[in-house]
Amino acid sequence: MQLTAKKWLLSMAAASLLFTAGAVPAQAASKAPYESYNYGYYIEALxxxxxxxxxFSLSGDDLGIGSFVEPNDLYTTEAGVTYLLDSGNARIVIIGADWKLIKEITGFDNNGKADGFKKPSGIFVDQDGDLYVADTDNQRVVVLDPDGKxxxxxxxxxxxxxxxGFKFVPLKVTVDKAKRIFVVAQGVYEGIMQFDEKGEFLGYAGTIKVQRDYGDYIWRRLSTKAQKAQMTLFIPTEFSNLDIDHKGFVYATNIDTGSEQPIKRLNPSGADVLKRYGYFAVAGDVYYRRAVGPSKFVDIKVLGxxxxxxxxxxQGRVFTYDNEGDLLYVFGGKGxxxxxxKTPVAVEKSGESMIVLDRGKSNLVVYEPTIFGKHVNEAIKHHYAGDDGEAVASWQEVLKLxxxxxxxxxxxxxAKLLEKDNKKAMEYFKLGMDRKNYSVAFKRYRTEVLKENFGTYMTVFIVLVVGILxxxxxxxxxxxxxxNRAA
Incomplete structure (x- = not known):
């Protein structure tokens, strides 16, 4: 009872801090310029x-090519080469793994004529090194080879x-291993546009449905034509960005901050198959200032x-989730x-490092994992590969921190459940507040105890039966x- 009261008080205190100050409880002696936190079972910010x-940060001036102007997107290959889309300067800046300039692409030859970009918004590099650029104001997707041809x-x-009269205004682009092109286009509510390797339009994937307010629906039915004209239509919203994993599943974010599912994982059929088994929604901050509003995702990166x-x-934060929809950690902030x-627009991964492109400061920021972050990533990697035994050592190091x-x-x-150590599994699931798996461990433990003591139970039962007989x-x-004696 005391523990429950303590949890309740912690939750209320955390909520109060977040709603009034727009911040989370500060980490003691933190070296980071931002608060580091996570949410527990009782959805308190801890x-x-x-x-x-x-x-470090890296700007165009640092590279010796002049300031970036409204940079919009970036992509990093497995080799650590980063392609930065400097939209205001209509160029692609290619940066090596050593963070030194490789080259710039400012234009290309188009059937003998000099051609270039106009306010491009998105960039992607496929496994062959081909560049896909969402050339927004030119209303096209341009595909270049590794040499820029x-x-x-x-x-x-x-x-x-x-x-x-449809106008094709591409904003973001990604490509699967079969060279199918997925495009987020401006003003398209039907879903993500798909094109084949030849550039032929195939259709849409992953339409976003809005949550309908039935109070508004009833009011609409009773309203006049003039009142109806002033009301918001129940139409699907738009996607904001996308990425793709090694299996060909497309991860996508949408621009609707009121959506209950701002992140989707679309299978080849276009159905959302993202797992959401965590304690709370896969939607960023649980608590936030009302004046600022909920998290608005503008980019997503599949980490593997x-x-x-x-x-x-x-809030300028990066939220990282695992395959089950659990929030692993949060980093970043405004300042x-x-x-x-200031105005983050893209997130990428380079080796163990994370990169965020900040359009407001016209630079990119490189973040390195701490010991805590490394142990969490290692544990998740082992668990995802099915090596839960290997993950235990990493999890134990995490708990020390x-x-x-x-x-x-x-x-x-x-891991203990797989080892059939059901009693230990129950103890850890209780500490982690995992009721579902605790029930599984409890049933198995109960069966285990019955089997071990079956002989004793049967002997006692038989003795009782014989005694009764x-x-x-x-x-x-x-x-x-x-x-007879009384008679």
């Missing part, structure tokens, strides 16, 4: 060790399902091993210090004898 710390242009899609990071432009952001980390307790519990005739005989 201090946590920083998972990532800022290392034109491969093809995707523009003016034709289809019966497209509305008359079932993990993905979403960039929140509202002017190194590591804090953060005893309030529920996911670590549950991770060890799952013998006692009944003795009691009857004694009653008759007492009756």
């Amino acid at each position: 201090p946590a060790p920083a998972a990532y710390l800022p290392s 034109l491969v093809k242009i995707v523009q003016e899609p034709k289809s019966d399902i497209l509305a008359e 091993d079932g993990m993905y990071s979403a960039l929140d432009s509202t 002017n210090q190194l590591g804090t952001l 953060n005893a309030n980390y529920d996911i670590a307790y549950n991770g060890i519990g799952k 013998i006692a009944r005739p003795l009691l009857k005989w004694r009653r008759r004898r007492v009756t």
Whole structure:
């Protein structure tokens, strides 16, 4: 009872801090220029060790090519080469793994004529090194080879399902291993546009449905035409960004801050298959200032091993989740210090490092994992690969750094469950508040105890039965004898 009261008080205190100050409980002696926290089972914001710390920032001036102007996107290959889309300067800046300039692409040859970009918004590099650029104001997707030579242009899609007068305004782009092109386009509510390798339009994937307010629906039914004209229509919202994993599943974010599912994982059929088994929604901050509003995701990055990071432009934070939908850690924030952001627009991964592109400061910031962050990533990697036994060592190191980390307790519990150590599994699931898996462990433990003590239980049962069978005739005989004596 005391524990429950304590949890309740912690939750109320955390909520009060967040709603009034717009911040989370500060981490003691934190080296980060931002508060580091996570949410527990009772959805209270708890201090946590920083998972990532800022290392350095990089601007166009640092590279010797002049300031970036409204940079919009970036992509990093497995080799650590970063492609930065400097939209205001209509160029692609290619940066090596050593963070030195490789080259710039400011234009290309288009059938003998000099051509270039106009306010491009998105960039992607496929496994062959081909560059896909969402050339927004030119209303096309430009595909270049690794040397910057034109491969093809995707523009003016034709289809019966497209509305008359449709304008193709691509914002973001990604490509799967089969060279299918997925495009987030401006003003398109039907979903993500798909094109084949030749650039032919295939259709849409992943329409976002809005949550309908039935109070508004009833009011609409009773309203006049003039009142209805002033009301918001129940139409699907738009996607804001996307990425793709090694299995060809598309991760996408939408621009609607009121959506209950701002992140989706779309299978080849376009159905959302994202797992949301965590204690709370996969939607960023649980508590936030009303004046600022909920998290608004503007980019998403698939990290591998079932993990993905979403960039929140509202508070300038990066939220990282695992394959089950558990929030692993949060880093970043708004401000002017190194590591804090002004207008974040893109997030990427380079080796173990994380990169955030800040359009407001016209630079990119590189973050390095802390010991805590490394142990969490290692544990998730082992668990995702099915090596829960290997994950235990990492989870134990995590708990040394953060005893309030529920996911670590549950991770060890799952490993103990696989080892058939059901009693230990119950203990860890109880600490991690995982009721579902605790029930599984409890049933198995109960069965285990019954099997181990079956002989004893049966002996006691048989003795009791035999005792009852013998006692009944003795009691009857004694009653008759007492009756006869009384007579």
